[in-house]
Amino acid sequence: MKVGFVSLGCPKALVDSERIITQLRARGYQLSRDYHDAGVVIINTCGFIDAAVEESLSTIEQALTENGKVIVTGCLGAKADFIRQRFPQVLHISGSQAYEQVVQAVQQHLPPPTDPFTSLIPATGIKLTPRHYAYLKIAEGCNHQCTFCIIPSMRGKLASRRIDQVLHEAEQLAQAGVKELLIIAQDTSAYGIDLHYQTGHWHERSWRSQFYDLCQALGELGIWVRLHYVYPYPHVDTVIELMAEHKILPYLDMPLQHANSRLLKLMKRPAKATNTLQRLQHWRTLCPELVLRSTFIVGFPGETDQDFADLLTFLEQAQLNRVGCFQYSPVAGATANQLPNPVPANIKQQRYDQLMQLQQQISMDWLQQKINTQQTVLIDQIETDHAIGRSMADAPEIDGLVYIESPGDHLAVGDWATVQITHADAYDLHGHLANSHQ
Numbered sequence: 054m055k056v057g058f059v060s061l062g063c064p065k066a067l068v069d070s071e072r073i074i075t076q077l078r079a080r081g082y083q084l085s086r087d088y089h090d091a092g093v094v095i096i097n098t099c100g101f102i103d104a105a106v107e108e109s110l111s112t113i114e115q116a117l118t119e120n121g122k123v124i125v126t127g128c129l130g131a132k133a134d135f136i137r138q139r140f141p142q143v144l145h146i147s148g149s150q151a152y153e154q155v156v157q158a159v160q161q162h163l164p165p166p167t168d169p170f171t172s173l174i175p176a177t178g179i180k181l182t183p184r185h186y187a188y189l190k191i192a193e194g195c196n197h198q199c200t201f202c203i204i205p206s207m208r209g210k211l212a213s214r215r216i217d218q219v220l221h222e223a224e225q226l227a228q229a230g231v232k233e234l235l236i237i238a239q240d241t242s243a244y245g246i247d248l249h250y251q252t253g254h255w256h257e258r259s260w261r262s263q264f265y266d267l268c269q270a271l272g273e274l275g276i277w278v279r280l281h282y283v284y285p286y287p288h289v290d291t292v293i294e295l296m297a298e299h300k301i302l303p304y305l306d307m308p309l310q311h312a313n314s315r316l317l318k319l320m321k322r323p324a325k326a327t328n329t330l331q332r333l334q335h336w337r338t339l340c341p342e343l344v345l346r347s348t349f350i351v352g353f354p355g356e357t358d359q360d361f362a363d364l365l366t367f368l369e370q371a372q373l374n375r376v377g378c379f380q381y382s383p384v385a386g387a388t389a390n391q392l393p394n395p396v397p398a399n400i401k402q403q404r405y406d407q408l409m410q411l412q413q414q415i416s417m418d419w420l421q422q423k424i425n426t427q428q429t430v431l432i433d434q435i436e437t438d439h440a441i442g443r444s445m446a447d448a449p450e451i452d453g454l455v456y457i458e459s460p461g462d463h464l465a466v467g468d469w470a471t472v473q474i475t476h477a478d479a480y481d482l483h484g485h486l487a488n489s490h491q
């Protein structure tokens with residue numbers, strides 16, 4: 054019994070896909086890489102921006118043409134009527150995190166095999182990421198109401214997982230060979246608020262379902278723990294101390310989106326009242342090796358030349374290590390669509406170019422400082438004449454890479470390597486192998 058699976062969207066959707074696949078494998082289904090070979094096809098959709106909606110719709114259309122039996126889940130699935138209107142022949146539609154509904158729909162339209170041996174699965178489930186790193190989703194939904202975002206209306210309010218469940222899953226992943234955990238949620242630093250920090254038991258100790266306890270406990274696993282989607286709240290200070298003690302990676306992915314306080318208010322961003330620059334400076338005093346990644350939106354409605362200049366000044370002062378930038382585009386259903394003074398497309402493009410140019414220089418200067426140092430690198434890929442890995446400063450998919458020349462047969466995917474850095478370019482480091490271990 055084969056099921057086709059297409060996973061679209063962000064890492065949070067990827068975690069949903071992994072859970073669904075785990076459940077299906079537990080029931081004896083196999084995965085198919087081919088629409089024609091599959092008894093049914095599941096599409097885990099994304100509905101974050103209009104381009105993602107279009108991609109989801111065209112994927113559904115293709116699966117219907119090539120296979121005919123299609124189950125739709127994920128973010129866009131929250132708009133069942135919209136999908137049903139366009140594709141009445143879709144077998145079942147559900148929103149995100151509807152694992153059981155999806156599995157039931159598969160069982161209904163493709164009854165499961167009965168051989169008990171096919172239901173054996175690894176304790177960790179089936180990973181869609183390589184074996185040596187995994188995303189760990191600690192909460193779903195969001196209590197904020199950023200005006201450019203429709204995630205809260207699609208995924209609901211913050212719903213954290215209990216700490217003992219999260220830690221149990223993290224430990225299983227580590228035991229199965231995962232060496233890097235990427236912690237994700239819509240607002241990771243808000244973890245546990247909805248549970249009133251309920252305690253759970255793990256390793257003969259009580260832990261609160263709370264951001265600090267979570268990081269402290271994960272730090273006991275002895276693997277890389279990388280935090281994504283953290284906001285600059287004061288309570289994050291204590292977690293920076295854990296980074297300074299090398300319990301978790303000194304790395305924070307912190308989507309700030311803007312630096313001008315008027316714009317942040319228009320965006321209704323979390324922690325908008327914080328003096329972010331002061332907070333970052335304090336964090337760097339606590340942990341000088343801290344690596345900060347952020348993303349920004351340029352051309353948000355009402356953004357003036359002065360607001361944009363404030364953003365550039367902030368970037369110069371903050372010296373963030375990695376920065377992503379988006380030109381604002383309206384998302385159907387977002388309240389920002391009603392804001393006056395849209396920024397013309399050519400201005401958005403100019404601001405984007407200017408910001409990226411400034412940041413490229415900042416990132417390059419920082420990478421230059423790595424030359425003649427040794428970096429611990431986790432190996433992702435082996436090619437004929439070089440290997441590719443990432444240092445503690447590089448999250449998969451979004452940050453830079455470390456290229457290791459001529460490692461011979463000393464490295465395998467998932468190994469740790471000590472790399473002597475010899476040169477750097479705009480985004481990546483290059484060097485040769487000094488040492489390696491599994």
Ligand code: SF4
Nearest residue numbers: 195197199202204239
């Ligand atoms: S914090 Fe803002 S941007 Fe992020 S999911 Fe919540 S509402 Fe959307």
